[in-house]
Amino acid sequence: MYAAEARPDITDAAEGRSRDYRRSQVLDFDGLAVANFLMGEPGEAAAALDRALDLAVPVTSARAQHNLHRTIRLGRARYGGLPAVQELRDRVRTDLSHELE
16 A cells, blocks of 8 residues: 555655745645555544644645645544544634635
8 A cells, every 4th residue: 555655754754844844844744644544543643633733723825724624534534433533623623714624
C-alpha cells in the first residue's frame, strides 16, 4: 500500500520542516493523518491531525483548510465512532469555522 511506503517520508518532512513554513507543515501533518487513517491507525491519525490543527489556526490557506476538512471527513467515514475522531471533528468546526465547511 502506498500509504505505508509514504509515511516515513511524510514524517521526516513534517518533523524536519522549519516553522517558517507553517502552511507546508500543516499540509505535511495532514498528509500523515491521511496515511495513518488509510493504514488503519486512527490514533496515530488523530495525533497528526491534532498537530496540523495546532499549526493551522493562524494559516490563511484555502488549500490547507480544504485538506483538513477532507481528512476529517475521511476519518469520520472510517472511524466516526471513536471519541478522538469525534473530538477532532468538533475542533475542525470550531477552529476553522471562519473558513470552509
